[in-house]
Amino acid sequence: MNSNVTSIKLVLLGEAAVGKSSIVLRFVSNDFAENKEPTIGAAFLTQRVNMADHTIKFEIWDTAGQERFASLAPMYYRNAQAALVVYDVTKPQSFIKARHWVKELHEQASKGIVIALVGNKMDLLESEEDRKVAKEEAEKLSQEENLLFFETSAKTGDNVNEVFLAIGEKIPLKK
Ligand code: GDP
Numbered sequence: 154m155n156s157n158v159t160s161i162k163l164v165l166l167g168e169a170a171v172g173k174s175s176i177v178l179r180f181v182s183n184d185f186a187e188n189k190e191p192t193i194g195a196a197f198l199t200q201r202v203n204m205a206d207h208t209i210k211f212e213i214w215d216t217a218g219q220e221r222f223a224s225l226a227p228m229y230y231r232n233a234q235a236a237l238v239v240y241d242v243t244k245p246q247s248f249i250k251a252r253h254w255v256k257e258l259h260e261q262a263s264k265g266i267v268i269a270l271v272g273n274k275m276d277l278l279e280s281e282e283d284r285k286v287a288k289e290e291a292e293k294l295s296q297e298e299n300l301l302f303f304e305t306s307a308k309t310g311d312n313v314n315e316v317f318l319a320i321g322e323k324i325p326l327k328k
Contacts, residue, residue: 157206157207157208158201158207158208158209158210159207159208159209159210159324159326160209160210160212161209161210161211161212161234161235161320161321161324162212162214162232162233162234162235163211163212163213163214163233163234163235163236163237163320164213164214164216164229164230164233164235164236164237165177165213165214165215165216165236165237165239166216166226166230166236166237166238166239166254166258167237167238167239167240167247167250167251167254167271168240168241168244168246168247168250168251169191170191170241171239171240171241171244171247171273171274172239172241172273172274172307173215173237173239174189174191174196174215175189175273175307175308176237176239176271176273176305176307176313176316177196177198177213177215178307179307179310179313180200180211180213180313180314180316180317181198181199181200181213183310185307185308185310196214196215197212197213197214197215198213198215199211199212199213200213200317202317202318202321204318204321204322207326209321209324211235211317211321214229214233216229226257227261230258230261230262230266231262231263232263233262233263233266234263234265234266234267234324235266235267235268235269235320235324236254236258236262236266236267236268236269237268237269237271237316238251238254238255238258238268238269238270238271238300239251239271239273240270240271240272240273240286241272241273241274242272242273242274242275242277242278242284242285242286242304243274243277243278243283243284243285243286244285244286245285245286247286248272248286248290248291251270252294255268255270255294255298255300259298267301267320267323267324268298268299268300268301269300269301269302269303269316269319269320270291270294270295270298270300270301270302270303271302271303271304271305271316272286272288272291272302272303272304272305273304273305273306273307274306274307274308275304275305275306275309275311275312276306276308276309276311288304291304301316301319301320301323303315303316303319
């Protein structure tokens with residue numbers, strides 16, 4: 154047993170097809186699939202990250218079908234120390250959904266849960282007109298709700314590791 158390993162239960166929430174599974178695949182395998190089969194039910198994956206003086210083992214629950222089974226969501230985020238709430242920067246509706254998830258987590262999840270708001274698919278922005286969720290709007294929500302905030306691309310890998318590192322830094326070490 155390595156006493157310097159801290160396990161963190163992390164859940165992913167967000168509208169279908171925003172790229173939740175792709176973010177996990179990028180983080181765990183440094184890979185991307187253009188035409189991914191949707192996740193059915195829940196996928197469980199782990200990934201270790203070396204921090205300055207300890208190791209974090211992320212235990213990642215990638216839930217699917219939350220739209221149809223919203224009532225099952227509490228089962229996933231109960232006891233979670235961290236959550237990624239993901240939206241697609243080209244889909245305004247997915248940002249509205251993200252707001253709802255943040256609210257629900259603050260009402261129902263463990264106190265002290267570290268939440269990262271993640272605007273994904275940044276690679277699709279060839280010009281500013283392609284962007285449908287303003288960065289300022291997401292930053293404002295993050296300040297109000299005490300969220301970490303990142304804009305990522307699971308496709309290019311841009312900023313994906315940074316999300317998990319920032320979560321790792323924010324979670325207190327178990328003594
Ligand atoms: P989930 O339902 O939220 O888990 O979304 P998926 O990870 O299954 O991704 C849905 C679709 O979006 C798939 O076709 C992915 O290849 C694609 N996708 C995911 N992330 C990105 C990204 O960062 N950029 C682009 N261009 N496509 C992405």
